[in-house]
Amino acid sequence: IAGITQAPTSQILAAGRRMTLRCTQDMRHNAMYWYRQDLGLGLRLIHYSNTAGTTGKGEVPDGYSVSRANTDDFPLTLASAVPSQTSVYFCASSRTEGEKLFFGSGTQLSVL
Amino acid sequence: QQQVKQSPQSLIVQKGGISIINCAYENTAFDYFPWYQQFPGKGPALLIAIRPDVSEKKEGRFTISFNKSAKQFSLHIMDSQPGDSATYFCAASKGSNTGKLIFGQGTTLQVKP
Numbered sequence: 001i002a003g004i005t006q007a008p009t010s011q012i013l014a015a016g017r018r019m020t021l022r023c024t025q026d027m028r029h030n031a032m033y034w035y036r037q038d039l040g041l042g043l044r045l046i047h048y049s050n051t052a053g054t055t056g057k058g059e060v061p062d063g064y065s066v067s068r069a070n071t072d073d074f075p076l077t078l079a080s081a082v083p084s085q086t087s088v089y090f091c092a093s094s095r096t097e098g099e100k101l102f103f104g105s106g107t108q109l110s111v112l
Numbered sequence: 113q114q115q116v117k118q119s120p121q122s123l124i125v126q127k128g129g130i131s132i133i134n135c136a137y138e139n140t141a142f143d144y145f146p147w148y149q150q151f152p153g154k155g156p157a158l159l160i161a162i163r164p165d166v167s168e169k170k171e172g173r174f175t176i177s178f179n180k181s182a183k184q185f186s187l188h189i190m191d192s193q194p195g196d197s198a199t200y201f202c203a204a205s206k207g208s209n210t211g212k213l214i215f216g217q218g219t220t221l222q223v224k225p
Contacts, residue, residue: 004155033211042118042201042215043156050209058212090155097209101146103155 002027004104006091012110013081021076021107023091031097032074034058034066036087037106043090049074050097081111115139116204118216125223131189133219135202140183142204146213147176147187150199159200160187192223 007022025032030051035043035058045058049068063085065077074093078085091104118135125131135145146161162169162176162185169176175188189196199220203213 031209031211040217042116042217043203043213044215045212048209048212059214092155092211094211097211099210100158101211101213103157105153105155 004091004093004102006089006104006107008107009105010108010110012112013078015082015111016080019078019081019109021078021089021091021109023074023076023104024072025074025091025093025102026072027093027095027102028071029093029095029102030071031094031099032068033092033094033101034064034074034076035090035092035103036060037090038087046076046089081109083111085109086111114217115214116202116216118202118219120219121217122220123222125192125221127192127194127223127225129192129223131192131196131221131223132186133200133202133221134184134186135216136182136184137204137214138183139204139206139214141206142214143207144205144210145176145178145185146203146210147174148201148203148215150201150218156201189221192221194223194225197221197223 004025033048034046047066089107147159148156149159150156173190178185202216
């Protein structure tokens with residue numbers, strides 16, 4: 001089934017640890033995004049990539065890094081996790097940067 | 113500072129009634145206004161979207177009303193059904209990258225049978 005796969009589904013992480021959230025899409029979409037969702041704040045853009053090999057900062061990029069080595073994969077890394085990074089993380093993609101956005105099912109991350 | 117403000121936070125509607133969710137934005141450069149629907153445990157899914165060159169867009173039971181001068185837009189769900197029970201988010205973006213969205217805080221809708 002075509003779509004976006006995020007892994008893990010959920011994770012409990014000790015503060016200070018490094019963590020990579022994985023996102024893979026099989027729709028050959030050029031643009032990919034990472035959002036975090038927090039109650040009362042909606043979704044906020046962390047990083048994005050308009051095409052393989054390029055990345056950009058979103059609204060809340062501090063403490064996160066991304067890479068886009070190929071079209072399909074867009075991992076999000078927390079170099080040293082802090083409790084304020086406890087959130088639900090959604091990966092999304094679109095065929096091009098001006099088209100409909102498709103979201104994955106999310107990763108629930110708890111940093112203790 | 114919340115650039116897109118959404119209200120109400122929660123809404124209870126009887127089956128067959130009209131659900132109305134409102135959003136207000138600050139940045140006049142925004143030129144794309146989508147609404148997303150999210151069910152528990154799932155990612156948001158695009159419901160309907162509007163550009164500021166029209167004042168209303170309708171798709172089935174869902175209508176966006178847009179007031180450019182007031183910097184407000186709203187979602188109307190006609191003949192609301194229990195299956196519409198979900199969280200709804202308004203959003204806005206500017207420029208060519210419509211995926212770089214600023215979201216509202218979300219509205220949890222419950223439609224009672």
